[in-house]
Amino acid sequence: MAEGLATRLSSGRIALVGFGLLAGSIASAIKQAGLPTKIRAVSSPSTLKRAQDLGLVDECFEYGQVEEWAKDCDLILLCAPILHILKTLDALGHVSWAGNESAKPCLVSDIGSTKVQICKAGARLPRPFRFVGSHPMAGSEKRTCEFSDPAIYENAYWFVCPPEGTDESVYAPLLELVRFLGANAVVFPPEHHDRTMAWVSHMPQMLSSTLAAGLPERLLKHNYQHYAGRAFRDMTRIAASGWGMWHDIAVTNRDETVLALREVREGLDKTIEAMDSLDVVDGAMPLAEGGNDHSESLARIFKAGNDGRASLFVPGRNAAASFSEITVQLKDKPGALLSVMQPLAQEGLNIRDIELMKVRENVAGTLLLAFKTPEEAARAVNVLRYLEYEVKER
Numbered sequence: 166m167a168e169g170l171a172t173r174l175s176s177g178r179i180a181l182v183g184f185g186l187l188a189g190s191i192a193s194a195i196k197q198a199g200l201p202t203k204i205r206a207v208s209s210p211s212t213l214k215r216a217q218d219l220g221l222v223d224e225c226f227e228y229g230q231v232e233e234w235a236k237d238c239d240l241i242l243l244c245a246p247i248l249h250i251l252k253t254l255d256a257l258g259h260v261s262w263a264g265n266e267s268a269k270p271c272l273v274s275d276i277g278s279t280k281v282q283i284c285k286a287g288a289r290l291p292r293p294f295r296f297v298g299s300h301p302m303a304g305s306e307k308r309t310c311e312f313s314d315p316a317i318y319e320n321a322y323w324f325v326c327p328p329e330g331t332d333e334s335v336y337a338p339l340l341e342l343v344r345f346l347g348a349n350a351v352v353f354p355p356e357h358h359d360r361t362m363a364w365v366s367h368m369p370q371m372l373s374s375t376l377a378a379g380l381p382e383r384l385l386k387h388n389y390q391h392y393a394g395r396a397f398r399d400m401t402r403i404a405a406s407g408w409g410m411w412h413d414i415a416v417t418n419r420d421e422t423v424l425a426l427r428e429v430r431e432g433l434d435k436t437i438e439a440m441d442s443l444d445v446v447d448g449a450m451p452l453a454e455g456g457n458d459h460s461e462s463l464a465r466i467f468k469a470g471n472d473g474r475a476s477l478f479v480p481g482r483n484a485a486a487s488f489s490e491i492t493v494q495l496k497d498k499p500g501a502l503l504s505v506m507q508p509l510a511q512e513g514l515n516i517r518d519i520e521l522m523k524v525r526e527n528v529a530g531t532l533l534l535a536f537k538t539p540e541e542a543a544r545a546v547n548v549l550r551y552l553e554y555e556v557k558e559r
Contacts, residue, residue, distance in 0.1 A: 177202045179342075180238045182228070182253055183245030184208035184216050187276055187303070189310030190317040191242070192221040194346055197315045207234050216310050231256045235271070240338050241294075243275035247283065247413035250275050254286040257294060268293035274339050276301055278362065278410075279417040280326050280355035288328055297336040298326040298355060300362075301348055319347035319517065319537070320488060326355040363421035364428075367414055370403055371426060377404035439463040488517055488535040489542035494555035495530050505532060505549065512548050514541055533559075 177200075181188035184206045192204045206213055206222040213225040226234035235241060235257060243250045254273075262268055273296045277283050280298045287296030303321040305312065323343045327336055343350045353361075376397075384390050415422065439462035495501045502521075509516065518535035536542040542558060549556045 178205060178238050178240075179203070180205040180207060180234055180241045182207040182234075182241065182243045183249065184212050184222070184310055185244065185308050186305060186310065186312055186314075187301070187317070188242070188244040189216065189219075189221055189313035190315060191342070191346065192216070192310075193313040194315035194318075196221060198345075205234055205238065212310065219310065219313070221310065221313065228253075232260050235260055236262075237269070238271050240342070241271060241273045243273070243277070246410060247277045247279060247417050250277050250283055251286050254283070254290065254296070258290050263294070264291040266292050270295060272297065272336060272338055274299045274336070278366070278414050280324070280358040282417045284326055284328070284355040295335050297328070297331065297339060299339060299343075300324040300326075300358065301343075303348070316347070316517070318343075321348045322351050323348040324351050324353045324358050326353055326358055329354070359418050360421050363418055363425045367418055367422040368425035368429060370406060370411060370414075371422065372429065373401050373404045374406075377401040436463070436466055439466060488537065489539045490533060490535045490559040491542050491546055491549075492557045492559060493532040493534065493549055495532055496554075502532070504552075505554065508548055508552060509534075509545055512544065514545050514548075 179191075179195075179202060181191060181204065184192075185208075188206070192206070195202050195204060203223045204221065205224040205226065206216050207226045207228060207230075208216070210227060213222070213227070216222045217225060224234075231253075241257075243253055245253065257263070257273065270293050273287060273290060273294050275283055275287075275298055277298070278300060280300060284296070284298040287298060290296050301318055301321055301323040303318045303323075305314070305317065323346075325336065325339060325343070327333075333340070340350050380390050439460075442459045442462060444458045493505055495505065506516070514536065516534050517537055518533075520533040521530050534545065536545060546556050546558060
């Protein structure tokens with residue numbers, strides 16, 4: 166697969182514009198594989214210095230040097246925030262050699278979280294540029310290249326949004342890069358991308374922020390919010406997201422996100438109506454035998470919720486589901502995590518994902534571990550069972 170990427174990139178040069186975590190992770194994967202591809206970083210002087218010190222780049226340019234950094238590239242990947250991507254596309258359209266039909270073709274793409282506005286701007290690029298938008302569903306709360314992870318894209322969906330009628334050969338270098346990074350390419354119209362992301366990403370962010378921002382004064386004045394359980398903490402986890410990135414998403418996918426929020430509001434109204442229709446118990450008295458508490462409507466909502474949640478994990482449809490997972494019952498003692506991780510590392514097993522589940526004070530938790538193959542998961546099970554851990558395969 167690495168050889169395929171090298172073959173696709175005739176001169177072996179990729180420009181990564183905006184050298185943060187995601188661009189750095191691409192560079193790290195290429196360097197780790199020992200490809201001859203030249204990596205051209207475009208960013209601020211301080212970021213370029215860090216990238217050089219980390220050995221991630223071969224050539225460095227500042228953003229304003231577009232005439233220089235855009236030349237002789239097989240692939241330009243715009244990795245900056247959305248509004249910066251739009252400005253960069255405009256700048257590319259005004260380089261002195263734009264429109265030169267004899268110049269070497271150059272594929273331009275991006276990793277922005279919305280696609281319609283970016284793809285419209287990209288479609289205006291003159292030759293030798295050809296634009297195909299894209300969006301990898303990968304990331305971290307870390308933002309800078311110091312935290313680069315060559316495995317960050319493994320098993321992630323990577324949306325590729327070519328203009329209608331575009332032959333696959335035009336964006337073959339991008340598809341090869343996606344495969345090389347271990348991601349799963351999904352070719353999608355930009356409108357479908359933004360409509361889908363509005364529901365599964367952008368609306369949940371707005372809902373989480375609204376929920377955390379709406380903590381009522383009757384709780385705050387007594388500091389009762391500290392009693393929040395896992396449900397509230399999980400639902401508000403992404404409320405910690407920075408506004409800068411979400412500003413760009415909000416202004417470039419406003420209509421679809423508002424539609425999704427209105428649909429959720431309609432669902433909440435139905436839940437409220439179902440709750441209002443309940444016959445509540447008076448004091449400690451149970452409902453009369455054979456009585457009806459009118460909970461059918463709420464039960465249907467719960468059943469539909471069960472089905473909706475289960476649909477996220479239909480076998481063969483969720484990319485992350487291709488990982489092989491095991492659960493380990495932790496022992497309630499200091500160093501419990503290390504006592505699980507260390508023998509697996511000594512066995513040469515690479516853990517692809519980890520989650521600490523069901524954690525309560527004075528109660529041991531359950532550790533969820535994910536491996537790339539069933540064989541690796543089976544080896545991990547054998548190691549941990551030998552050490553007398555309670556282990557289950559998922």
